[in-house]
Amino acid sequence: MTIALAILLSALAMTAIVGVRYLLTSGAFALATRVKHPGLYAGLDRQMGKEVRWSLASAAIYGVPAGVVAWGWQNLGWTRIYTEAAAYPLWYLPVSVLLYLFAHDTWFYWTHRWMHVPKWFRIAHAVHHASRPPTAWAAMSFHPIEALTGALVIPALVFLIPIHIAALGTVLAIMTIMGVTNHMGWEMFPRFMTRGPLGAWLITASHHQRHHEQYGCNFGLYFRFWDRLCGTDKGLGDFARSHGRRVPGAAAGRDAGRAA
Ligand SMILES: [Zn+2]
Ligand SMILES: [Zn+2]
Numbered sequence: 047m048t049i050a051l052a053i054l055l056s057a058l059a060m061t062a063i064v065g066v067r068y069l070l071t072s073g074a075f076a077l078a079t080r081v082k083h084p085g086l087y088a089g090l091d092r093q094m095g096k097e098v099r100w101s102l103a104s105a106a107i108y109g110v111p112a113g114v115v116a117w118g119w120q121n122l123g124w125t126r127i128y129t130e131a132a133a134y135p136l137w138y139l140p141v142s143v144l145l146y147l148f149a150h151d152t153w154f155y156w157t158h159r160w161m162h163v164p165k166w167f168r169i170a171h172a173v174h175h176a177s178r179p180p181t182a183w184a185a186m187s188f189h190p191i192e193a194l195t196g197a198l199v200i201p202a203l204v205f206l207i208p209i210h211i212a213a214l215g216t217v218l219a220i221m222t223i224m225g226v227t228n229h230m231g232w233e234m235f236p237r238f239m240t241r242g243p244l245g246a247w248l249i250t251a252s253h254h255q256r257h258h259e260q261y262g263c264n265f266g267l268y269f270r271f272w273d274r275l276c277g278t279d280k281g282l283g284d285f286a287r288s289h290g291r292r293v294p295g296a297a298a299g300r301d302a303g304r305a306a
Pocket of ligand 1 (some may be wrong): 254
């Protein structure tokens with residue numbers, strides 16, 4: 047098999063993995079939303095269709111650099127990914143996860159702020175904000191330029207910061223789950239956490255919801271560090287209003303269904 051074909055197959059495999067991971071995770075939380083807040087996504091079918099299409103296009107953009115790097119890791123010994131747990135001290139496992147999250151968060155914060163400059167917003171970021179309000183399917187609903195800025199982060203970091211393969215899996219799982227849940231329209235973490243000392247530094251749905259409502263604030267991804275440092279943190283949003291707007295219509299819809 048030629049090298050080009052092997053790299054192509056690796057990129058296709060990664061695209062499939064990212065796409066299926068997105069469908070399963072968003073699907074699971076969309077289902078949880080139907081159980082916890084029936085009717086929250088009522089009337090959003092067209093929007094959700096667009097969210098899925100943009101997200102699957104993003105999966106291909108994420109899959110290509112990931113596939114190339116995975117091929118190089120397997121065949122040429124690229125990257126600083128290690129599989130022997132003893133290669134670094136045990137304490138380094140959680141530290142490496144935090145390093146990756148912080149580096150990704152830093153990259154995201156500054157590229158996200160850049161994409162809110164009006165000229166770039168129209169080109170690269172309006173697609174993501176076209177979801178009003180976003181749903182669990184909006185996790186990867188990005189214009190290709192925005193998808194590209196996100197797709198390069200982890201493939202670049204694995205060349206710079208050593209990480210165990212399981213710790214890398216943890217980073218990717220956190221990335222996927224938080225990307226979905228931050229957009230699903232309700233808070234899954236308990237109030238004592240989001241409103242307590244931990245929530246003062248961590249980003250969950252309540253924080254990102256305010257970004258989608260007000261645009262010019264709450265730019266971070268995992269941590270409130272950069273938002274707080276740069277004065278762009280406007281605190282947590284409140285879902286009561288959007289839930290109040292959606293739920294009565296949905297109840298009517300269910301009643302109509304029953305009558306029929
Ligand atoms: Zn968002
Ligand atoms: Zn934004």
